[in-house]
Amino acid sequence: MTTKSLVCLILVTSSLFTLALGSQKHRGEWKLLKRSIGISAMHMQLLPNDKIIAFDWNFGPSNISLPGGKCAADPETTTGCYSHSVEFDPSSRSIRPLTITTDTWCSSGALLPNGILIQSGGFRLGDRVVRFLTPCANCDWVEKKNGLSASRWYASNQILPNGKIIVVGGMNQFNYEFIPKTSTSDQTLYRLPFLEETRYSPLIPNNLYPFLHLTPGGKLFIFANDRAILLDYVNNKVVKNYPVMPGGVSRSYPSTGSSVLLPLTLSSNFNNHPEAAVFICGGAVPDSNQKANAGVFITASKSCGRLVITANNPSWEMEEMPLNRLMGDMILLPTGDVLIINGAAKGSAGWYAAREPVLNPVLYRPNAPITAKTSRFEIMSPSKIPRLYHSTAHLLSDGRVLVGGSNPNNNYNFTALYPTELSVEVFYPPYFRPNVSRPLISKINPGTNLEYKQKFSMHFHIHQWHEELGKIYVTMVAPSFTSHSYSMNQRLLVLALDREAQKVDFSNYVVDVHAPATATLAPPGYYQLFVVHEGVPSKGTWVHIK
16 A cells, blocks of 8 residues: 555544544534523424424413404403414514414324314313414414314324324323314214223323324324234224333323334335334333322333334333433434433423423434443433423424423413423534534425325435445424424334435435335325435425325
């Protein structure tokens, strides 16, 4: 080897080592986005216009007035002259107050295929209300009383392949139904004994907000506390009972762990269903809330479980987080990694029931190998703001994670041990590390309206192409409805490529991509499309599939 070649080799090796070392050292960073959005963001949903809809409950005063200075005239409402819902623009940081007159406390929601936010249930006179919000400059909530066949408080939602929303459970509701109701058959309630059987005791409803995940085959995975089933909701039949999750830990509200469907890697062979795995972390002992109400704050669990729900004979693969946590939000990043954020180390969900806020997020890399010296978990930089009960987190189109809420008090209280939090901040994951070039999507051919099984071309720009550091891949992310440490409808697909990316000209590339084959893989609606190179995602581009 010549001296010149040796010098070049040393420089390249040094550069790669520095890049890798920088990635390892960068633990993300936090920035305050807005000190107050006027409400505490108990529920959040990202719309296809990149606006965030946030709302809490209709209990007395908030810190923002209803639109136009109006006051609610309905004697049944508790809002008075105050707004409890806002539209927030993360780019301009502008706020637009919205009008909800019925109580949305501990409710659920989803995006319909046409991009309209459908939101269901709540408390008291809001428990059977279905609400709609269309993404437009001046649109406001439309509330439909008796839009549900049963009261839904602490229920869960999941969009289905036919575009309907299944609503499961809620306080003392051991059944499910479908919305929006467009036919007489939609009025039916379907009994689900599993929800009654998984309570800690008949007097303690501790399996609320059950985790729902749509499988690639179109069945519904339902998890409550430490047990799970596979439901054929079309025929109202349980087709599989999964093994009990080890450890004796309750993962459902109010012991409150979190759950995510890990990325689905698609194949260009449309006859193959991808493997699907669920990942569930955190929680506490089943009676954590009763103990907390008596002044005893039990340490939260570190344990996580991973279950391949499409396997013939699945078994739990248990892992351990580096930090004890309950009430953590699990967010799928565009890279396919999972960010675990918010929560507490002791106690339970509920008013005044938690202690020791967990300020450090944790990054989980699902595909990383596990050895005696390595872990799939990595501790990130801490926030300065406790985010406890009624906090939320949501992936934004630019790859940042928006974090808001936290109100463990039974009203707005700014002098409590853990005050009501009206601020929103953003966490920049490690792929925002300095001096890293991000891909930029420039064009999608033939357009952003996709059909199932369609092949399309994605054009993108990369300032520095590091071919030796990994190939590119394309991900498609469904925006979630987030509340109570559960991101409903969250879904990430790694799309199949027809061939490797081809260089068009200087710094410009094109790759041919296959859209998902069926609505069971990707229910109809809006998704964010990302191209990822060297572990760094582009900004998302909205696409619609049907």
